[in-house]
Amino acid sequence: AQSVTQLDSQVPVFEEAPVELRCNYSSSVSVYLFWYVQYPNQGLQLLLKYLSGSTLVKGINGFEAEFNKSQTSFHLRKPSVHISDTAEYFCALYSGAGSYQLTFGKGTKLSVIP
Amino acid sequence: SQTIHQWPATLVQPVGSPLSLECTVEGTSNPNLYWYRQAAGRGLQLLFYSVGIGQISSEVPQNLSASRPQDRQFILSSKKLLLSDSGFYLCACTTGSGANVLTFGAGSRLTVL
Numbered sequence: 001a002q003s004v005t006q007l008d009s010q011v012p013v014f015e016e017a018p019v020e021l022r023c024n025y026s027s028s029v030s031v032y033l034f035w036y037v038q039y040p041n042q043g044l045q046l047l048l049k050y051l052s053g054s055t056l057v058k059g060i061n062g063f064e065a066e067f068n069k070s071q072t073s074f075h076l077r078k079p080s081v082h083i084s085d086t087a088e089y090f091c092a093l094y095s096g097a098g099s100y101q102l103t104f105g106k107g108t109k110l111s112v113i114p
Numbered sequence: 115s116q117t118i119h120q121w122p123a124t125l126v127q128p129v130g131s132p133l134s135l136e137c138t139v140e141g142t143s144n145p146n147l148y149w150y151r152q153a154a155g156r157g158l159q160l161l162f163y164s165v166g167i168g169q170i171s172s173e174v175p176q177n178l179s180a181s182r183p184q185d186r187q188f189i190l191s192s193k194k195l196l197l198s199d200s201g202f203y204l205c206a207c208t209t210g211s212g213a214n215v216l217t218f219g220a221g222s223r224l225t226v227l
Binding site for chain 2 (some may be wrong): 001031034036041042043044045046049052090092094102104105106
């Protein structure tokens with residue numbers, strides 16, 4: 001069985017400060033990893049994904065994430081946040097192997113303080 | 115790329131009333147379709163998924179049902195709503211290319227009173 005743990009349910013950060021949203025996963029097989037963003041009262045939008053290759057993945061809106069297989073982590077980072085980054089962020093895992101579904105973490109609410 | 119339409123966007127229903135939420139997909143064919151529920155503080159819960167017309171898999175036993183009458187239409191229903199059915203319902207799809215990347219609709223917010 002696989003699981004995704006987002007270690008922080010809420011992260012407040014001042015505007016223009018850096019931010020890291022943490023995600024750890026557990027799986028017995030190779031995985032694909034994703035970060036999604038959800039703005040208030042909207043659906044989820046893909047930020048970035050790791051399928052294979054370079055462990056540093058760049059996404060939209062200046063976000064990036066690093067896949068660390070030894071630490072089973074996929075933390076999301078941005079060097080300087082804006083007010084518009086205020087949203088909920090979800091880490092997700094797909095293990096393939098005949099599965100049709102993603103496993104999501106419980107989400108991290110990022111609040112950017114002016 | 116595909117687009118997902120969901121309606122209604124918001125819905126307030128009394129306990130015991132029926133429910134029908136609709137989802138249609140544009141821009142692709144033969145998608146895998148999903149219904150998720152998002153309740154406060156509980157993340158995303160997969161309710162149903164479908165790999166084809168009339169093929170529905172249920173992930174969680176509950177008061178809800180799903181149907182796929184057409185290739186790009188997915189309907190979430192209930193005969194009698196419970197208070198615990200309140201939440202934000204999201205329809206999503208994946209396609210044959212990039213089969214593991216979900217595209218989400220804008221969601222339907224259901225409040226059961």
